[in-house]
Amino acid sequence: MAINKSNKSKFIYTILAWGISGLIFFPILWTLLTSFKTEAEAISASPSLFMFDWTLENYRDVLARSPYFDHFWNSVIISLGSSLLGLLIAIPAAWSMAFVQNKRTKNLLMWMLSTKMLPPVGVLIPIYMLFRDFDLLDTKIGLVIVMTLINLPIMVWMLYTYFREIPNEILEASRMDGANIIDEIFHVLLPIALPGIASTLLLNVILAWNEAFWSLILTAANAAPLTAFIASYSSPEGLFYAKLSAASAMAIVPILILGWFSQKQLVRGLSFGAVK
Amino acid sequence: MATTNSRSLARLMLFPSVLLLLAWMIVPLCMTLYFSFLDYNLLTPGNDEFIGLVNYEFFLTDPAFIESFFNTLLLVTGVLFITLVGGIGLAVLLDQAIWGRNYVRIMVLAPFFVMPTVSALVWKNMLMNPVNGLFAHFATWIGVNPIDFFAQMPLFSIIIIVSWQWLPFAALILLTAIQSLDREQLEAADLDGAGPISKFLYIVLPHLSRAITAVILIETIFLLSIFAEILVTTSGGPGYASTNITYLIYTQSLLQFDVGGGSAGGIVAVILANIVSIFLMRLIGKNLEG
């Protein structure tokens, strides 16, 4: 029986897929569960998956002992601020490259991507010293500037691949219809490209939220986003598993939800249009 | 295909991006280059004289550099290998008809959204800790000695953590690529008498080449500058066993305040990255735009 056989293989594949994806997801699940345990239960030698006394103690502790919301707010400002600023600079550039192509366009795109290949340590000392001299160390504005610059090539690339899918004829039609460049961009290009622009924004918010090199080096107590704040749990606070879990959960859950919503567009954006 | 008018407008609109990126690249890079020729240490100020290539000589002959060079290589290739092989496997599996594929995909994707400091801390403390970690509990339960991951195999442990973070990315991109494969090609291969293995080797894998290129490129960009995972787990130790070039330069410049030496290291890192990027750019030039 054909149906029976394909159902059987479907069953086997399902078990396999759920098993493997469960293993991959397990560290996150475990962190979320541990955040609701008491410290004693968290290090218990015979840990229980769900059968324990659920408590919100750890969340209360984390919020009481450290300015968690300040760091959360820093993360929001830095990731959203740099992404919006980046869009402002990247949209005109992507428009140019997508709709007014010339022989150099491809080289320019490659060059922009190659700036991403520049290892941050190559510019670590000057950036650190410039930040020190301009009083930008441990400020949100300083980190917004850096995040904007390091994500700019990705934004231009992503927007470029989205814009490329809009037929030039539509923009030409608007020109024939009497639209000037401002009308053309605001009434025709941007509305059509809105999904692409939204996913570019989202991906860059995620990348900036999780960025850890410059955040760790350029910030201290004042402007530290969550990535840097969590690093302070490195030791010895890290041995308080339940509190570490609660702090971690609060740092990753917002972006986890955002990411799940946008997973489809993320693939295209992240692969620079190589995969659709 | 445009008018002079729109071409000059295009140049104008391109200007801010190009200028900013140029400034971001050139200005600090020139400063790094300049510092790298100085005997410049923040602990002994006012003493920064020109010493030629001495910093480079010190950096390149430092055993720590050799070790961290190979660590970087191992880290990048190790993670690329694990995520590509695992990613292709997962992509093929998730491409099958299964129940609840959306939930499976959400679970697989999740680690990608976890910030590096959190994933490193969770793995280090809650899973790999030799006393209270889950792996240790499991080892005791089956009756073997728990492994002290970060003491016995520090680099390998970091490779595992980083692979866990990047596996979702590879799997998702490859899955999307597999799903865009024209099913009629596979049906034609069926009629030609191809088995599952030859179908995979001769049809699926070539179809994935573009996606694989993209994965290698993007992962390499990020893997070359792995930092947070090392900082919060091993701090590069024991010794230099888990120090990569990025971390080595960080310790030299910001922990030992050796601006000259750190800058020389930075320039070396830039040159190495350039070698890799020339190779990668060739790869994409051929594969991405095709």
Next chain:
Amino acid sequence: MGSITLKQVTKSFGKVNVIKPIDLEIKDGEFIVFVGPSGCGKSTLLRMIAGLEDTTSGTIEIDGQDATDTPPAKRGLAMVFQSYALYPHMTVRNNIAFPLKQAKLSPEEIDKKIANAAKILNLDTYLDRKPGQLSGGQRQRVAIGRAIVRQPSAFLFDEPLSNLDASLRVNMRLEISELHKSLATTMVYVTHDQVEAMTMADRIAVFNAGIIEQVGTPLELYNKPVNQFVAGFIGSPKMNFMSVKPVENDPTVTIGVRPEHLVITKDSGKWHGTVGVIEHLGSETFLHVHIDNGETLTVRADGNCDIQYGDKVYLNASPDKVLHFDAKGLTLSLAAKDTLMSA
């Protein structure tokens, strides 16, 4: 008003000259078709008239005014694109309203004009849909609607029917022709399909490799093509060409006969050959005859023709239907040829 005058217009991309100097006068109210093989420069010239491409040298005058450097929005022309280029995020109503809003018309006026266009083009029931929900033919109508509401001095069409299926194409062809009759506005229409050109045009300009080979009414081009290219391009199936042995005092190297001017008999005639593939269309029959010198001629015969594959046949043509071409491919007029012969 809608006359367009091109004076010594050229276009080059780098070192490639895609338009060699072209002079052309398009009269007000005329329906002119640019036809030619792909890459001949016809679309580029249309886009230059629209202002979407720069003119390298020469001048473009619209209604007597030099418009060579005027931006597209200021030329008062409307264009219908091959892909229709509808704004996907706007409803049909807003698509049509867009040019009117750019022209800062009052909302009442806009509503009136949309209602009028919708009536002409049968779009009433689709006005609040988005382009994605329309069929190809409906999209085409919206694109035309967006063009007519502006009351432009001329319409530019860039291969507007090439994305439609065959039967729809015939319908839209008629609709555009009717629209032209009722609006009496200048239309410049680009196509690679000579049937469209023949059926719709007042005048046709035949393009080849960046120049205009000939301009004339459809029948002028059919009956008196100036050269071998035009003769071969106009008419379907294509004209048959045969090379001839050079004769003293006669510069003819090629002769051409249209399939419909060849008469097939079994008895005697100018050319002898064997019948190859026969295509029965019901209303007519096309026969491919391999004549003895090795060339193959297409013959149009009656729908109920009873000739079989492999039959030996003779072909004839009346002398005034045979065109003569010289070594450069130029048509030799019969009168000119007679003087040559008698000399």
